[in-house]
Amino acid sequence: MLVTNLTLQPLNLWRFYNGRAGVERIIRELKGDYPLGKIPTRHFFANEAYFHLLLCAYNLVNWFKRLCLPPDFQTATLQTLRNRILLMPAQLLRRGNRPRLAMPTSGPREAAWKYALHGIERLKP
Numbered sequence: 207m208l209v210t211n212l213t214l215q216p217l218n219l220w221r222f223y224n225g226r227a228g229v230e231r232i233i234r235e236l237k238g239d240y241p242l243g244k245i246p247t248r249h250f251f252a253n254e255a256y257f258h259l260l261l262c263a264y265n266l267v268n269w270f271k272r273l274c275l276p277p278d279f280q281t282a283t284l285q286t287l288r289n290r291i292l293l294m295p296a297q298l299l300r301r302g303n304r305p306r307l308a309m310p311t312s313g314p315r316e317a318a319w320k321y322a323l324h325g326i327e328r329l330k331p
Contacts, residue, residue, distance in 0.1 A: 236260060236261075242260055273325055274325030275322055276318055279291070291318050296308060296309050296310075
């Protein structure tokens with residue numbers, strides 16, 4: 207049951223408030239996983255730039271999940287991505303004066319990494 211002073215039809219009223227629920231989830235994720243919980247300065251325009259950078263990072267991570275990760279990671283939070291995929295041992299090597307990142311050849315994260323790398327390769331023009 208919804209109590210409101212809006213004069214909308216019930217279906218349109220549900221659509222209006224349902225869209226807001228999605229925004230609340232995004233704000234909670236920005237506060238928890240991204241550093242939105244503490245605004246860095248007292249200057250409005252600096253805070254606005256900071257907020258836009260956070261939103262850009264949020265969007266990049268979501269596009270990465272959508273385009274490059276397996277379906278079971280599509281709804282994962284940034285913290286989950288950090289713990290299950292991004293935080294892993296690797297070694298930066300140089301071969302022929304080109305940097306190369308050597309990842310572990312096996313382990314629980316191998317399938318997700320291979321899927322992500324294949325997805326990144328598909329994105330190249």
